[in-house]
Amino acid sequence: MSRRAERTRTTAETSIEVALEIDGQGTGDVSTGLPFFDHLLAQLARHGGFDLRLRADGDLEVDGHHTVEDTAITLGETFAEALGDKAGVRRFASGLYPLDETLVEVALDLSGRPFVVYDVEMGEVLHLGTPPFDPQLGEHFWQSFATSAGITLHVSLRAGRNTHHILEATAKGVARALRDAVRVEGSGIPSTKGRL
Numbered sequence: 001m002s003r004r005a006e007r008t009r010t011t012a013e014t015s016i017e018v019a020l021e022i023d024g025q026g027t028g029d030v031s032t033g034l035p036f037f038d039h040l041l042a043q044l045a046r047h048g049g050f051d052l053r054l055r056a057d058g059d060l061e062v063d064g065h066h067t068v069e070d071t072a073i074t075l076g077e078t079f080a081e082a083l084g085d086k087a088g089v090r091r092f093a094s095g096l097y098p099l100d101e102t103l104v105e106v107a108l109d110l111s112g113r114p115f116v117v118y119d120v121e122m123g124e125v126l127h128l129g130t131p132p133f134d135p136q137l138g139e140h141f142w143q144s145f146a147t148s149a150g151i152t153l154h155v156s157l158r159a160g161r162n163t164h165h166i167l168e169a170t171a172k173g174v175a176r177a178l179r180d181a182v183r184v185e186g187s188g189i190p191s192t193k194g195r196l
Helices: 035-048 065-083 137-149 163-181
Strands: 004-010 014-021 028-031 051-058 092-099 102-109 115-119 152-159
Touching (some): 004 065, 028 035, 035 051, 035 163, 051 065, 152 163
Parallel strands (some): 028 051, 115 152
Antiparallel strands (some): 014 051, 092 102
């Protein structure tokens, strides 16, 4: 059975198209108009083992907020749809993920109950890429994604100074945890409630 979904979202501010294959080869074909954001989404696909095709056209002349938020919402909804009833998935995953001087801790649960703890303090915040990606949008992306996907997500920065490294390690860490959590290792729903 293919765990695949496609979704679109159109507002007065953005137009988003997402196609996601959970059990893919880690290919990312992403274009949002924000090159650094594209880089983070490509890391999510590569390290999550997902095939992701994503197109976003947003009001970048205002700033990147609407594009990042609506991309996260649409990607989260697509992820939830692709997972279906979550029968047989491992459900929980966690780990420590380094990138040079940076170390990020990620723990998540495909619980169906969205909740995010994002404890990532950055020093000097540098906008990345052209047009610029505001690093503060990292938290907003994960909050919007986890809410739309129905995931409990904890992200903590254990060490790190470089803005690029912190955001990238977070993307890679969440990707690897998702890859572990969606792995099918049984047939039943992993909950005493009988549903997630």
